[in-house]
Amino acid sequence: MGTDSGRRVGRPRAAQRPDSGLAPRAELLVAAAELFTTRGYAATTTRAVAERAGMRQATMYHYVSGKEELLADLLESTVAPSLTRARELLADTARPAEERLWELCRTDVELLCGGPHNLGGLYLLPEVRAERFAGFHAVRAELKDAYRRLIAATKAGDALDADELAVRTDLVFGLIEGVILVRRSGPAGSAPRFARATADAALRVVRD
Template identity: 80%
Template sequence: MGTTGRRVGRPRAAQRPDSGLAVRDELLGAAAELFTTLGYAATTTRAVAERAGLRQATMYHYFGGKEDLLADLLESTVTPSLALARGLLADEERSPETRLWHLCRSDVELLCGGPHNLGGLYLLPEVRAERFAGFHRVRADLKDAYGRLLAATGPGSLLDKGELAVRTDLVFGLIEGVILVHRSDPDRPVEAFAAATADAALRIVGVTEAGA
């Protein structure tokens, strides 16, 4: 979602070491830090720009306001997992159980592996606004991919439509629930946490091990 270079004619507010990031990505990084530490409501666009070492006018050159920053950050927590899920759905060499486990593990690593707990932003009441329809659409597509992988497993293939929907809700809820668990202990090893969560997700499905 970032650009490959900085736009000219937009001077910085203060001298900061060059991070090598595009201006858009610097602003998103600053917003991620402030939204997750100070809180979304308490963060101003001026604060975001200053944290990135830029002028507020520069921020408005790239984003219309806080909602645009938040929308981009939210979508960044889902789009990589959706791309992975689509690839796994097309992968017929590995078992459905293994593919579902891999998606669960990778999704948890994405949600918990970054420097900021962006998943915690899901809980903001502002996210229910129409501006975030894109995020909700991508998230719904990801949940659908979970359901399709679940249905392809041995136990999943035996479920009727209603039970399949329930199991999908439970698995997807477990994966997104790591947001709160991780917030309570952000120093826990992410890889082991992700693997344990994926194991738990498969037990919800009725699978005892991922297989080959």
């Protein structure tokens, strides 16, 4: 995730900000999340983000380097909580692997379906392939590997060879991230219910 170090040049210009209680950088992320998911990343200017956050464009650069940094932070925010949970579940070897895998699936889907904006949809942007987003791809790869390790630890996974394990991991991970596209059409029911149903489906993929 980005930091403020090395970016403070001069004194930020005063601006009237919404009374949200958020820090300026957090306010910029909220504004960027809304605009990137409604107007589109390419169509959103830094001026628009700054204005939506209640500050001048020059002030914005006191907190972030530009749109790419905001996008990188937003992308990582969709994966980091699930990765934290995945690490906890991998360490909790007293619980059955299937139970832990189901919990990770549920947690991940709730994260992708939660919040006011479909931030997971930003994964599909062509810009995300750039080197600037290597941090996001590294975190996402570690999360996918956690899925692989949990699948391998299940009774069904124990019988899979390396190639078949890779296929099952791709299928399960694809199913989880597929909720990004489903959400665009508005999934029926609440996010928790949808998450449980998706986790159930993921376990069927592992077992079948």
